[in-house]
Amino acid sequence: MSLNVYFFKKVSLIKDAVVFSVTVAACTVLLAVACTAGKPAALVATSPLPELILPQPPSSLVPLPEPAAVASRAGAFGCDPALAMPDIGSAPGKAATVAMISSAADSAVPEKTVPFQGIIMQVSGRYEVDPNLVRAIIFAESGFNPRAKSKKGARGLMQLMPSTAKALGVRNIYDPKENIDGGVRYFRLLLDRFDGDVQLALAAYNAGSRHVRNYEGVPPFKATRHYIKKVLKFQEKFKMQAKSGFRRLA
Numbered sequence: 001m002s003l004n005v006y007f008f009k010k011v012s013l014i015k016d017a018v019v020f021s022v023t024v025a026a027c028t029v030l031l032a033v034a035c036t037a038g039k040p041a042a043l044v045a046t047s048p049l050p051e052l053i054l055p056q057p058p059s060s061l062v063p064l065p066e067p068a069a070v071a072s073r074a075g076a077f078g079c080d081p082a083l084a085m086p087d088i089g090s091a092p093g094k095a096a097t098v099a100m101i102s103s104a105a106d107s108a109v110p111e112k113t114v115p116f117q118g119i120i121m122q123v124s125g126r127y128e129v130d131p132n133l134v135r136a137i138i139f140a141e142s143g144f145n146p147r148a149k150s151k152k153g154a155r156g157l158m159q160l161m162p163s164t165a166k167a168l169g170v171r172n173i174y175d176p177k178e179n180i181d182g183g184v185r186y187f188r189l190l191l192d193r194f195d196g197d198v199q200l201a202l203a204a205y206n207a208g209s210r211h212v213r214n215y216e217g218v219p220p221f222k223a224t225r226h227y228i229k230k231v232l233k234f235q236e237k238f239k240m241q242a243k244s245g246f247r248r249l250a
Contacts, residue, residue, distance in 0.1 A: 114238070115144045116157070116176050123181050127188040132242060133198070134184055136234035137205070140227065146176045158183025202228045 114120070114135055124131035141159040142148035149155045153162060156179035165173045170182040187205055194200035194212070203211075203218045206227045211219040218225060 114241075116146075116180065119177050119180050123177075123184045126181075127184050129184055129188055129191070130235070132238040133231070133235045134180070134187075135238045136231045137183070137187065137202075138180070139234050140231045146174055146179065155179075156183075160186075198232075199228055202231055 116138075120131050120134050120138070124134050138144060138157050141154075142157050144157065146157050148157070148159065150159060154160060155162070155165075155173045157176055158179055160168070160170065160173055160179060160182055162173065164186065165179075165182055168182040168185060170178045172178050173182075187201060190201040190204045190209060191198070193209060194204065199218060200212055203224055207219050207221055207224040211221070211224075218228065
């Protein structure tokens, strides 16, 4: 009798365990369905995101060139760049010829308007030369005439000799931009050669650096001394005009 009771209790326990397991499984399924029923389908099952494709830069774009470095600082013409190229004013009579070209401009400068203003500002900034001084040199040399030509062959706005223009890489000596760039670059070389002394650089630009070295200063040439005074006077007048602003013409 006791054995039958034992087996009956054993079967009841197994039955209860099975019922409990089935109940737990059913509750788990119902809970999962209830949790997912109120969510958007995109949150239930999502597909992998497509690969992000970044736009490619246009092949036609070309990097901007870097501004040209001042050749004088690197000694591109040799140990002394100012000695490695021919002097602008080394040709005999060049100073007198320049004086003839600008003799009518000794007492006047352009009123409020300066031709080639944009080029002058750009080139002056590139070679770190006072733009008013560049204007004064151009006015003294050619009177702002880009087609000016002296009897000795100096040409353009800054009256470059052909041999000097060639050494400076100027292809079209009558082109205002090339001529001003070459002339200001050459003047920068002279400034570096004479330790930043503007008067000596002007003397060398007008009469030739050889004469400045030989005389150990400004040569005793009347035309050269007059040229220096004239350029410095023009520089001061351009400075005064600059205070009220120039009208850009080029």
